Amino acid sequence: MIVFVRFNSSHGFPVEVGSDSSILQLKEAVAQRQGVPADQLRVIFAGRELSNDLTLQNCDLAQQSIVHIVESPQKNSQDKEKTEYSCVGGVPKALKREPESLTRIDLSTSILPSVSAGLAVILDPGKNSVSLPSEKSGAASYNSFYVFCKNFCQAVKPGKLRVRCSVCKQGTLTLARGPSCWDDVLIPNRIGGVCQSQGCNGNVAEFYFKCGAHPTTDSETSVALNLVTTNSRCITCITCTDIRSPVLVFQCVHRHVICLDCFHLYCVTMLNDRQFIHDPELGYSLSCVEIFTWLWFLADTASLVHSLFQHFPSSVTAVQAGCPDSLIKELHHFRILGEEQYNRYQHYGAEECVLQMGGVLCPTPGCGAGLLPEPDLRRIVCEPGNGIGCGSVFCRECKEEFHEGECNSLLSPPGAMAQKGYVVDEHAAMQARWEEASRETIKKTTKPCPNCNIPVEKNGCLLNFVSEGILLLSQQIMDIVGFLKSQFICHLLICYIFIVSGLIINFMQLFTLILWPINKQLFRKINCRLAYCISSQMVMLLEWWSGTDCTLYTDPESYHKYGKENAIVILNHNFEIDFLCGWNFCERFGVLGSSKVLAKKELSYMPIIGWMWYFLEIVFCKRKWEEDRKTVVQKLLNLRDYPEDFWFLIHCEGTRFTEQKHQISMKVAEAKGLPKLKYHLLPRTKGFAVTVQCLRNVVSAVYDSTLNFRNNENPTLLGVLNGKKYHADLYVRRIPLEDVPEDEQECSIWLHKLYQEKDAFQEEYYRTGTYPAVPTIPPRRPWTLLNWLFWALLLLYPLFQLLINMINSGSSLTLASFAFVIIIAHLLLQNQEIYCSP
Numbered sequence: 001m002i003v004f005v006r007f008n009s010s011h012g013f014p015v016e017v018g019s020d021s022s023i024l025q026l027k028e029a030v031a032q033r034q035g036v037p038a039d040q041l042r043v044i045f046a047g048r049e050l051s052n053d054l055t056l057q058n059c060d061l062a063q064q065s066i067v068h069i070v071e072s073p074q075k076n077s078q079d080k081e082k083t084e085y086s087c088v089g090g091v092p093k094a095l096k097r098e099p100e101s102l103t104r105i106d107l108s109t110s111i112l113p114s115v116s117a118g119l120a121v122i123l124d125p126g127k128n129s130v131s132l133p134s135e136k137s138g139a140a141s142y143n144s145f146y147v148f149c150k151n152f153c154q155a156v157k158p159g160k161l162r163v164r165c166s167v168c169k170q171g172t173l174t175l176a177r178g179p180s181c182w183d184d185v186l187i188p189n190r191i192g193g194v195c196q197s198q199g200c201n202g203n204v205a206e207f208y209f210k211c212g213a214h215p216t217t218d219s220e221t222s223v224a225l226n227l228v229t230t231n232s233r234c235i236t237c238i239t240c241t242d243i244r245s246p247v248l249v250f251q252c253v254h255r256h257v258i259c260l261d262c263f264h265l266y267c268v269t270m271l272n273d274r275q276f277i278h279d280p281e282l283g284y285s286l287s288c289v290e291i292f293t294w295l296w297f298l299a300d301t302a303s304l305v306h307s308l309f310q311h312f313p314s315s316v317t318a319v320q321a322g323c324p325d326s327l328i329k330e331l332h333h334f335r336i337l338g339e340e341q342y343n344r345y346q347h348y349g350a351e352e353c354v355l356q357m358g359g360v361l362c363p364t365p366g367c368g369a370g371l372l373p374e375p376d377l378r379r380i381v382c383e384p385g386n387g388i389g390c391g392s393v394f395c396r397e398c399k400e401e402f403h404e405g406e407c408n409s410l411l412s413p414p415g416a417m418a419q420k421g422y423v424v425d426e427h428a429a430m431q432a433r434w435e436e437a438s439r440e441t442i443k444k445t446t447k448p449c450p451n452c453n454i455p456v457e458k459n460g461c462l463l464n465f466v467s468e469g470i471l472l473l474s475q476q477i478m479d480i481v482g483f484l485k486s487q488f489i490c491h492l493l494i495c496y497i498f499i500v501s502g503l504i505i506n507f508m509q510l511f512t513l514i515l516w517p518i519n520k521q522l523f524r525k526i527n528c529r530l531a532y533c534i535s536s537q538m539v540m541l542l543e544w545w546s547g548t549d550c551t552l553y554t555d556p557e558s559y560h561k562y563g564k565e566n567a568i569v570i571l572n573h574n575f576e577i578d579f580l581c582g583w584n585f586c587e588r589f590g591v592l593g594s595s596k597v598l599a600k601k602e603l604s605y606m607p608i609i610g611w612m613w614y615f616l617e618i619v620f621c622k623r624k625w626e627e628d629r630k631t632v633v634q635k636l637l638n639l640r641d642y643p644e645d646f647w648f649l650i651h652c653e654g655t656r657f658t659e660q661k662h663q664i665s666m667k668v669a670e671a672k673g674l675p676k677l678k679y680h681l682l683p684r685t686k687g688f689a690v691t692v693q694c695l696r697n698v699v700s701a702v703y704d705s706t707l708n709f710r711n712n713e714n715p716t717l718l719g720v721l722n723g724k725k726y727h728a729d730l731y732v733r734r735i736p737l738e739d740v741p742e743d744e745q746e747c748s749i750w751l752h753k754l755y756q757e758k759d760a761f762q763e764e765y766y767r768t769g770t771y772p773a774v775p776t777i778p779p780r781r782p783w784t785l786l787n788w789l790f791w792a793l794l795l796l797y798p799l800f801q802l803l804i805n806m807i808n809s810g811s812s813l814t815l816a817s818f819a820f821v822i823i824i825a826h827l828l829l830q831n832q833e834i835y836c837s838p
Contacts, residue, residue, distance in 0.1 A: 001016070001017060001018065001019050001056070001061075001063050002014045002015070002016055002063060002064055002760055002763075002764055003015050003016075003017060003026065003056065003061060003064075003065055003066075003067060004064060004065070004066045004067070004772060005026075005030055005066075005067055005068075005069055006066060006067070006068045006069070006170075006171070007030060007034055007069050007070075007071075008069075008070055008071055008197070008198065009068065009070075009168070009170045009172060009197050010739070011733065011734075011735060011736075011739070012066060013033075013757055014757050014760045014761070014764075015029050015030060015033075016760055017029060017056065018056075019055075019056055019057045020055055020056070020057060021055065021056055022052060022053065022054065022055050022056075023043050023050045023051065023052050023053070023054050023055075023056070023059070024038070024052035024053070026043060026056065026067075026069075027041045027043060027052070027069070030069050033753065034071075036071055040071055040072055041069050041070070041071060041072070042069065042070050042072050042196060043067055043068075043069050044067070044068045044069070044070065044171065044172050044173075044174060044196060045059060045061065045065070045067045045068070045171075046060075046161070046162060046163065047162075047163040047173065047174060047175040047178070047193070047205070048174055048175060049174050049196075050067075064215045064764065064772050066171070068170065068171045068172045068196075070172055070196045070197060070198070071198075072196065144161070144229075144230070145158065145159040145160070145161055145209060145224060146158060146159055146224075146225045146228040146229070146246055147159035147209045147210075147211055147212075147222035147223060147224055147225060148222060148223050148225060148332055148335040148336070149211035149213065149214075149222050150222065150223070150335070151211075151220060151222075151774070152211065152213075152214055152775070153211060153213055153214065154339070156225065156228060156246070156260060156335075156336060157211050157212060157213040157222075158211075158212040158213065159209045159210065159211060159212055159222060159224060160209065160210045160211075160212045161179075161185065161207060161209060162207070162208055162209070162210055163175060163193075163205050163206065163207050163208075164205075164206050164208065165193075165195040165197065165200060165202035165204075165205075165206065166188075166189075166202055166204040166205065166206040167195065167200055167201070167202030167204075168195060168197055168200040168202055169206075170195070170197050170200070172195055172196045172197045172200075173193045173194065173195045173196070173202065173205055174193050174194055174196060175191060175192075175193040175205055176191065176192045176193050176194075177191060178191075179191060179207070182226045184207075185207045185224070186207075186224070186226065188204075188206065189204050190205075191204075191205045191207075192204055192205065193205045208221045209221060209222050209223070209224045210222060214770065215768075215770065215771075215772040215773075216774075217555060217556070217772075217773055217774050219555070219556050219557065219774075220556075220774055223330075223332040223335075224330075225248075225330065225332065225333055226330055227248050227249055227250070227251070227328065227330065227333060228246050228247070228248050228249075228260070228333070229246060229247065229249060230245050230246050231243065231244060231245035231246060231247045231257070232245075235247065235257045236257075237257060237258055237259040237262055238256045238257060238258050238262075238289055239258055239259075239262040239265075239266070239289065240259060240261075240262050242259060244259040244260075244261070246260065247259050247260070248260060248263050248333070250287075250288035250289070250323065250326050250328075251288075251325075251326050251327075251328075251329075252287075252288040252323030252324075252325070252326035253323065253325075254323065256288050256289065256323065258289060260336055263336060264336055264337060264338075266286075266289060267286065267334060267336070267337050267341070267345075268337065268341055270286060271337075271341065271344060271345060271348065274348060274352075276345070276348065276349070276352070277327060278349070278352040278353065278356050279327055280356075282327055282328075282329055282331070283331055283349060284331070284345065284348065284349030284352060284353075285327045285328050285329070285331060286327070286328055286334075287323060287324075287326040287327050287328075288323035288326035289323075350370065351368070351370060354370035354371075354372070357372060358372070358375060359371055359372040359373070360373065360380060360396055362380075362382040362389075362390065362392065362394070363394055363399040363400075364382065364390050364392045364394075367382060367388075367389070367390040367392070369382055369388045369389050369390070373396070377396065378395060378396045378397065378402075379393065379395070379396070379402050380393070380394055380395070380396050380402075381393050382394075395407060482723065485545065485546075485722060485723025486722050486723060491721050491722075492822070493792075493796065494541070494545075494721065496795070496799065497537070497788070497791050497792050497795050497796070498534075498537050498538075498608075499608065500795050501533070501534070501537070501791040501794075501795060502534050502607070502608030502609075502612070503607065503608065505530050505531075505533050505534055505608075505612070506607065506608060506611045506612065508530055509527055509530050509531075509611070509612070509615040512526050512527060512530075512615070521641075521643045524617075524642065524643055524644065525643055525644065527615045527616055528593040528594045528616070528644050529593060530612075530615075531593050531594075531612050531613075531615070531616050532592055532593030532783075532787070533787055533791075534608060534609065534612050535583055535592055535593070535595075535609075535612070536587065536592060536593075536783065536784040536787050536788070537784070537787065537788050537791070538580060538583065539580070539583050539584050539587045539592065539784050540784040540785055540787070540788045541720050541721065542577070542580050542581070542584055542720055543584060543587075543780055543784060543785075544780075544784065544785050544788075545720070545721075545723055546719070546720045546722075546723050546724055546725055546726065547723075547725045548715075548720070548725055548726045548727070548728060549725070549726075549727050549728065549777070550581060550584055550585070550588075550728045550730060550777070550778075551727075551728065551729050551730070551775050551776070551777055552585075552588075552730050552732060552775070552776050552777065552778055553729060553730065553731040553732070553770075553771040553772075553773035553774065553775050553776075554731070554732045554733070554734070554773050554774065554776070555733070555734065555773060555774070556774055556776075558732070558733075558734035559776065561700075561701075561734065562589045562703075562732075562734075563589030563590045563591055563645065564645065565645065565699075565700040565701065566645055566646055566647070566648075566695070566698055566699045566700055567647050567648070567699055567700060567701050567702065567703050567734075568647075568648045568650060568688075568691060568692065568695065568699055568701075568702045568703070568737075569582065569585070569647050569648065569649045569650065569702075569703045569705055570650060570652055570688075570702060570703065570704050570705060570754070571649060571650070571651055571705050571707065572651075572653070572657075572679075572680060572705070572706055572707055572758060572762075573651040573653045573654075573655065573656045573657060573681075574656070574657045574679070574680075574707070575656075575707065575709065575714065575715055576656070576714075576715065576716045576717060577715050577716065577717055577720060577726075578707050579649075579651075580717075580720070581707055581728050581730065582649050582705070582707075583595065585705070585730060585732075586647055586649075587781065587784060588778035588779070588780070588781070589778065590781070591644075591645055591646060591647050593644075594616075594642070594644040594645065594646040594647075595646060595647050595648075595649055596616065596617075596618055596619065596639070596646055596647070596648045596649065597613070597618055597619075597648070597649045597650070598619050598621065598632075598648075598649075598650050598651075598687055598691070599613060599618055599619070599620055599621075600620070600621070600622075600623065601620045601621060601622045601623075603620070604618075604620045617635065617638060617639065617642075619632055619635040619636060620635075621687070623654070625686055625687075629686075629690065632687065632690060632691075633690060633694055636690070636691060636694035636695060637694055639694075639695065639698065640694075640695070640698050647703070648691065648695065648699070650687070650688060650691065652683035652684055652685070652687070652688050652751065652755075653680060653681040653682070653683055653684070654681070654684045655681070657679075657680065657681055661681055662681060665677075665681040665682045666682075668682060669682050674752060675752070675756055677755060677756070677759045678759055678762070678763065679758075679759050679762040679763070680755050680758060680759055680762075682752075682755075683751050683752065683754075683755050685747065685748035685751045685752070686744075686748075688747070688751055689744040689747040689748055689751075690744075692737070692740055692742075692747055693742065693744070693747075696737060696742070699737055700736070700737060701734050701735060701736050701737055702734075702735045702737060702740060703732050703733070703734055703735075704732065704733040704735060704754060704757075704758065705730060705731070705732050706730070706731045706732075706758050706761050706762065706765075706771070707728060707729070707730050707731075708728070708729050708730075708731075708762070708765050709726055709727060709728055709729070710727040710728075710729065710769065711727070713726050713727065715728075729765070729770075729771065729775075731761060731765075731771035731773060733773075
């Protein structure tokens, strides 16, 4: 299993250990990596220090868990122990009870009253309780907490309770005591502790929750749903009487239980009838489901009840036995409604707030603006301004167009409709009639979607007809575009634009040489823009032509630094288009024109790209280090005064991964006593070490980049040219340059360790399909498309004019020559593998 370690609160790194390994073995692995004694390390996870005799499984350390390990020399350790002594009120540490692990705490009993006849009795730990995992049982299957994951899952998921220091925000704080109720967790400053980070004197715990359904970063949190709990006592739902888990427990006297599906139906029903309650302190909320007991005076059989209900309504009465003081306080529980219904909930809540303040809502269809007129003002004007308001004038009383005299009819305000509600009959609760009726209603009023079989409302209105027509037209347009992308003539035109525009730009770069002795920095800035005109055309093919999705996995704190600093970017070399994805990464953050590479000397003679790189002062090498070292050092030192922010892209493996090369590389690793890699070739460390030495104090960080494609895709340039869409996942770790050793030998060892980590990330990706970071898609910039359109308009017009003149000339030799060129180009594109990698 992989455990991510944060050593002394620095950037994390993966450690591969067995699930039955002890904490001491984890310390020894980290100590060997960091070069410190193992007995000076302290492992902190979920608010407590883990002792050496515990195993990872016993501590509930799951795959990709993040643990904090701090170095605690003897002197500092003694100081911390004194702090801990004073923090707990002077009680000797041996007499204090060790805090319970946050992974095993169960706060479900804290939502129950001390005396109740409902769920509290059944959840009483002394009565047939479902035992929670013991300290020696390994990872728990019992979910103590539930959260709404807004960022990734968009659903209710099991949550993980975590704690950090309120001062430094690191997870290095050890608790003085564990939380015993929800108030300890939700109310700040309730529980103290000691932060073990060097230089931090924090002593207050800050609890937060994370989604347990997928890997998360330290900064990714989710909202706790404190009323949702595991149905460990198999309580039936008050509405459908099914036994489901998880369930929501209302805060009424009896703590009624409702399953999440029924809670969704309950909320939607009350929302449709606008029966939510506006509380001045809590906001727009709901109370417990109302229970009605039907008193049948003249009923003996179901048929008699039905006839009496139709002809003698007065013979049936309803006695409300509702649950007062049961409003839901945490409004995030209504996220269970889903995005669309939750937006309705927020909209209605805002309207209800306006009405409670004595305001009115504009009755004009499509407007609905909230207005706050004077209390005695009857003529209301919906003043337009700031994007709201329609200018209509209406009567405050009847909501019709304004008129003098009495109103013909009065409309009830939107928040005061007839009380329909969502009622639960005692018999219906036992027979699950609500669920049965819902299914029948859905069956009668909907029809399955022909594409996805999801029930959609039966509606034959003109709007649906028009929408279907537009959808069909757009689908036909997409089919035409897809057809054109696969046509050879389009590929030929794209190649023509790239070649001709590239040669034009190369000649323009040649003319800029006169600026070098006059103003070197101006020469560099102009060539950055000219180089962008070439490289952005290839990025355009990836982004706009093939529509390839590039998802970036990275730390949100590092994300804001990309494009604002010089950096060395380490790319893995496993795919034919990984260099193109590296360029795409540069383009998204505005450094494509000034990006640098360490390239083979032969590429400098290649027209267009090779010549472009020459004018960009790209570093070329012959792969003979004795001859290259002096040249490479000189070229890198020339970049120290470069006027633009640049990224230096480097493939440390030197060549693209193949099975044959991998076998040779692993034989070299075995001969040199180096760890074997599964998904990478051995890195060539000398070029990287010299790059770091020459660019130190110029470059701020190293971006360790690991690229993969979903569904085991093997993308090619020819596939991109054919418009094939790929799905790329790029994991980027920002490592400050000061963390990279200066000594060449130590830097080589550091790089080998980095590639072991990259190998672990690849292994985890193949297993789970994701990386241990927050996924995000940086926005596309329009300049690549605009640049290509400019060159297309500039170059296609004379081409078409030439073709027309050739056809009009009627020369058989000319037409035959043109057809021969077309056929040769077609054969080259179809049969020759395109390989263009720096």
